[in-house]
Amino acid sequence: MSHSVDNAVSAVRTYIEQHRAAFLDDLVDWLRIPSVSAQPEHASDVRCSADWLAAELKETGFPTVEVWPTPGAPAVFAEWPSGDPQAPTVLVYGHHDVQPAAREDGWSSEPFEPVVRENRLYARGAADDKGQVFFHTLGVRAHLAATGRTAPAVNLKLLIEGEEESGSPHFRALVEERAGRLAADAVIVSDTGMWSADTPTVCTGMRGLAECEIRLHGPDQDIHSGSFGGAVPNPATAVARLVSALHDEHARVTVPGFYDGVVELTDRERELFAELPFDERQWLRTAQSYAAHGEAGYTTLERVWARPTAEVNGIGGGYQGPGSKTIVPSSAMVKLSFRLVAGQDPDHVEKAVRAWVTEQVPEGVRCEIVFAPATRPCLTPLDHPALRSVARAMGRAFGAPVRFTREGGSGPAADLQEVLGAPVLFLGISVPSDGWHAPDEKVELDLLLKGAETSAHLWGDLAEHWSHVP
Amino acid sequence: MSHSVDNAVSAVRTYIEQHRAAFLDDLVDWLRIPSVSAQPEHASDVRCSADWLAAELKETGFPTVEVWPTPGAPAVFAEWPSGDPQAPTVLVYGHHDVQPAAREDGWSSEPFEPVVRENRLYARGAADDKGQVFFHTLGVRAHLAATGRTAPAVNLKLLIEGEEESGSPHFRALVEERAGRLAADAVIVSDTGMWSADTPTVCTGMRGLAECEIRLHGPDQDIHSGSFGGAVPNPATAVARLVSALHDEHARVTVPGFYDGVVELTDRERELFAELPFDERQWLRTAQSYAAHGEAGYTTLERVWARPTAEVNGIGGGYQGPGSKTIVPSSAMVKLSFRLVAGQDPDHVEKAVRAWVTEQVPEGVRCEIVFAPATRPCLTPLDHPALRSVARAMGRAFGAPVRFTREGGSGPAADLQEVLGAPVLFLGISVPSDGWHAPDEKVELDLLLKGAETSAHLWGDLAEHWSHVP
Numbered sequence: 007m008s009h010s011v012d013n014a015v016s017a018v019r020t021y022i023e024q025h026r027a028a029f030l031d032d033l034v035d036w037l038r039i040p041s042v043s044a045q046p047e048h049a050s051d052v053r054c055s056a057d058w059l060a061a062e063l064k065e066t067g068f069p070t071v072e073v074w075p076t077p078g079a080p081a082v083f084a085e086w087p088s089g090d091p092q093a094p095t096v097l098v099y100g101h102h103d104v105q106p107a108a109r110e111d112g113w114s115s116e117p118f119e120p121v122v123r124e125n126r127l128y129a130r131g132a133a134d135d136k137g138q139v140f141f142h143t144l145g146v147r148a149h150l151a152a153t154g155r156t157a158p159a160v161n162l163k164l165l166i167e168g169e170e171e172s173g174s175p176h177f178r179a180l181v182e183e184r185a186g187r188l189a190a191d192a193v194i195v196s197d198t199g200m201w202s203a204d205t206p207t208v209c210t211g212m213r214g215l216a217e218c219e220i221r222l223h224g225p226d227q228d229i230h231s232g233s234f235g236g237a238v239p240n241p242a243t244a245v246a247r248l249v250s251a252l253h254d255e256h257a258r259v260t261v262p263g264f265y266d267g268v269v270e271l272t273d274r275e276r277e278l279f280a281e282l283p284f285d286e287r288q289w290l291r292t293a294q295s296y297a298a299h300g301e302a303g304y305t306t307l308e309r310v311w312a313r314p315t316a317e318v319n320g321i322g323g324g325y326q327g328p329g330s331k332t333i334v335p336s337s338a339m340v341k342l343s344f345r346l347v348a349g350q351d352p353d354h355v356e357k358a359v360r361a362w363v364t365e366q367v368p369e370g371v372r373c374e375i376v377f378a379p380a381t382r383p384c385l386t387p388l389d390h391p392a393l394r395s396v397a398r399a400m401g402r403a404f405g406a407p408v409r410f411t412r413e414g415g416s417g418p419a420a421d422l423q424e425v426l427g428a429p430v431l432f433l434g435i436s437v438p439s440d441g442w443h444a445p446d447e448k449v450e451l452d453l454l455l456k457g458a459e460t461s462a463h464l465w466g467d468l469a470e471h472w473s474h475v476p
Numbered sequence: 477m478s479h480s481v482d483n484a485v486s487a488v489r490t491y492i493e494q495h496r497a498a499f500l501d502d503l504v505d506w507l508r509i510p511s512v513s514a515q516p517e518h519a520s521d522v523r524c525s526a527d528w529l530a531a532e533l534k535e536t537g538f539p540t541v542e543v544w545p546t547p548g549a550p551a552v553f554a555e556w557p558s559g560d561p562q563a564p565t566v567l568v569y570g571h572h573d574v575q576p577a578a579r580e581d582g583w584s585s586e587p588f589e590p591v592v593r594e595n596r597l598y599a600r601g602a603a604d605d606k607g608q609v610f611f612h613t614l615g616v617r618a619h620l621a622a623t624g625r626t627a628p629a630v631n632l633k634l635l636i637e638g639e640e641e642s643g644s645p646h647f648r649a650l651v652e653e654r655a656g657r658l659a660a661d662a663v664i665v666s667d668t669g670m671w672s673a674d675t676p677t678v679c680t681g682m683r684g685l686a687e688c689e690i691r692l693h694g695p696d697q698d699i700h701s702g703s704f705g706g707a708v709p710n711p712a713t714a715v716a717r718l719v720s721a722l723h724d725e726h727a728r729v730t731v732p733g734f735y736d737g738v739v740e741l742t743d744r745e746r747e748l749f750a751e752l753p754f755d756e757r758q759w760l761r762t763a764q765s766y767a768a769h770g771e772a773g774y775t776t777l778e779r780v781w782a783r784p785t786a787e788v789n790g791i792g793g794g795y796q797g798p799g800s801k802t803i804v805p806s807s808a809m810v811k812l813s814f815r816l817v818a819g820q821d822p823d824h825v826e827k828a829v830r831a832w833v834t835e836q837v838p839e840g841v842r843c844e845i846v847f848a849p850a851t852r853p854c855l856t857p858l859d860h861p862a863l864r865s866v867a868r869a870m871g872r873a874f875g876a877p878v879r880f881t882r883e884g885g886s887g888p889a890a891d892l893q894e895v896l897g898a899p900v901l902f903l904g905i906s907v908p909s910d911g912w913h914a915p916d917e918k919v920e921l922d923l924l925l926k927g928a929e930t931s932a933h934l935w936g937d938l939a940e941h942w943s944h945v946p
Contacts, residue, residue, distance in 0.1 A: 226764035232885030236785030250720030294696035295708035297840020315706030320794035370767020415702025
């Protein structure tokens with residue numbers, strides 16, 4: 007590492023150490039706002055979260071900060087021009103809404119009353135995604151302080167949406183409508199994680215997501231199972247048979263057409279995956295699960311990063327209270343989510359699932375299927391210059407070699423890739439034990455600050471290696 | 477019909493006509509007591525109902541009347557010895573508690589303020605079961621009046637419990653404790669119905685019931701379906717596969733050993749079922765269902781009366797609220813009920829189900845199974861002399877041929893059969909439109925009095941055809 011790089015690393019680190027306490031105080035304020043986009047009773051909290059972030063970005067120094075309304079929850083946009091006509095334009099994407107959370111789900115403390123225990127900050131949204139959005143505010147200030155600049159080395163834009171945890175139903179339309187304002191050479195998504203605290207990694211792709219709820223209707227009301235059971239179709243049985251038929255004995259999805267267009271893993275990618283220090287027993291502990299199980303012919307990492315899946319998120323019907331109730335239930339439902347990989351078209355998947363479900367439903371049972379708006383998959387080539395910059399910036403922050411992964415989850419980044427025609431890169435510092443969508447979600451404070459360091463190094467590196475030829 | 481039978485029919489009918497008004501006034505008094513065993517706030521009403529009935533039975537002439545306490549609601553016991561050492565002993569079973577009812581559930585009048593409209597008596601408990609218990613008080617008095625006897629021709633016992641609508645939690649223990657007092661040659665259950673007002677029928681059996689809740693545990697907490705889905709077992713999928721595997725393509729239960737001992741329908745029984753004026757479209761309307769579906773090779777009536785079944789009463793797991801939550805759920809459960817027919821042993825069925833479930837559960841999923849106390853099936857052979865007596869007595873009352881049915885539901889009568897070692901016979905005059913457990917429950921007054929007539933004829937017929945050889 008050169009002397010000037012050493013100096014930069016040191017200057018960034020010093021700035022961040024000095025501003026760490028105030029940064030964390032601010033983040034805790036934001037985490038107190040229960041911006042749960044899936045629950046209508048929290049709609050005003052999501053709006054409040056957007057306003058809070060907008061004020062904070064203004065405070066950070068962004069000359070332009072706007073709250074963009076949508077038919078659902080608002081997004082926050084901010085812009086800070088470089089002043090250099092050759093500078094590339096980078097759009098950072100994240101979200102300020104969070105998953106539902108309640109103390110009784112198994113949290114050790116109130117999910118919206120952040121607490122620090124053992125250098126970890128516990129709160130819903132600590133890692134997914136408020137913490138990872140917020141480290142950029144400290145990062146850009148450290149970048150300016152360390153370089154003596156008054157504006158970032160790149161034209162820096164932020165788009166922080168408010169409906170990611172609800173499937174981003176209005177995000178695509180927003181991006182299309184505001185495409186001019188959002189125009190960028192690259193998109194940096196800070197809504198993912200890395201391998202582990204010891205193994206910094208850059209993610210190169212995310213899976214897409216198609217979700218549906220299937221509701222099956224049998225008798226008009228719950229009916230007596232003694233008088234009628236065994237002689238009429240039971241919608242709870244029908245929904246179970248549907249779920250059961252979804253996978254074959256190789257754990258492959260049976261829906262005809264589901265795998266159409268799937269981009270298969272290359273040998274090189276399978277090698278890179280295999281080189282990662284993957285410990286299946288440790289992974290299972292993180293998954294809090296007791297066996298690995300998935301599509302035959304693929305490793306666990308391949309299954310979660312590069313293979314499409316069908317998963318039951320919820321199932322319900324009939325009497326679920328204490329004791330018993332001898333009924334044939336009137337209806338039953340299942341919520342399914344399908345993870346999609348590069349090459350799969352969500353519209354095609356929806357059509358395939360609808361056709362398959364309709365064919366499975368037995369006589370005397372009526373079926374409703376509602377699909378949520380889908381998220382497309384995305385994948386960035388390993389040799390892309392902006393991807394190299396992200397890897398270098400992260401390497402400086404962590405002082406360790408950076409490897410490459412993918413992400414099994416899904417995000418609306420693919421819409422940005424498609425509408426803006428810009429490659430999507432992923433910069434995340436969350437680790438697998440952070441408990442996304444689970445009780446006791448947390449972020450490691452040391453890694454959160456490394457995220458800020460990475461952000462501080464990235465803008466200069468991008469400007470240096472990827473500026474427009476005048 | 478012989479001249480003496482004609483005389484007996486006429487004498488009974490005359491007595492009942494003469495005492496009809498007072499009988500109905502008394503029944504209305506009883507129906508005013510809201511003896512809802514499921515609702516703790518009505519506990520004193522259930523006790524009051526027992527006391528009311530005990531006083532009434534004393535008034536009827538029973539020399540022994542006792543209110544038997546249980547850890548829950550009390551039962552009423554009454555005994556009237558014949559005086560004839562050869563006379564058989566008969567125990568009448570019914571219940572004095574009722575289902576919950578409130579005007580706002582859809583009643584046309586207050587459920588506990590009985591009213592007569594168009595020769596029907598509307599009140600909670602009118603048919604289930606106070607009306608059908610009470611017709612025996614008029615019946616035994618008519619029997620005495622018509623025969624000039626001062627005691628019934630049989631040793632007559634009554635056991636009227638107070639927790640039937642709450643699943644009879646203390647009934648089995650009560651019967652075991654009082655088995656000596658309850659000893660009988662036959663049990664007459666008056667808590668069922670008949671085919672229709674035009675088609676008097678005698679029920680010859682009820683199905684048994686085994687119920688369980690199966691809970692499958694996967695990850696220790698709900699986990700992110702993007703990060704882990706497709707690579708660990710999903711308990712909601714596992715519960716669905718379990719339910720799906722419960723029936724084969726012929727809708728037969730697949731649990732090995734489930735059908736062990738099942739008493740198959742005889743050709744004669746199938747003929748008798750087929751002779752009933754069954755209209756499947758009408759039956760489906762009553763079932764509020766849109767297709768008949770059940771075990772291959774059996775008619776709808778055979779399926780609900782004479783075949784064992786496995787039914788899902790409730791299923792649940794994961795996120796069931798509005799919108800979506802992309803998780804692999806931590807657990808999922810299903811409530812199953814198995815209707816059992818004669819020859820099936822609930823303990824054997826429980827063992828078979830436990831073994832089968834345990835074998836189905838995939839690696840990495842933990843399983844809990846809880847069975848509720850079971851109800852045994854009961855079935856009386858068509859040629860049993862006491863059953864012939866019930867059919868003859870009913871034939872005299874209705875002046876029409878009596879046919880035979882079964883009951884798909886389950887009741888505590890089987891405990892009496894098992895503990896007392898006596899066959900169970902069913903004498904009920906309620907019709908399907910009587911609205912058991914529903915708003916506007918009623919009893920047809922003409923049929924109620926036919927019930928009293930049947931009771932009046934039954935005791936003499938039993939003594940004549942079934943007395944002990946001295």
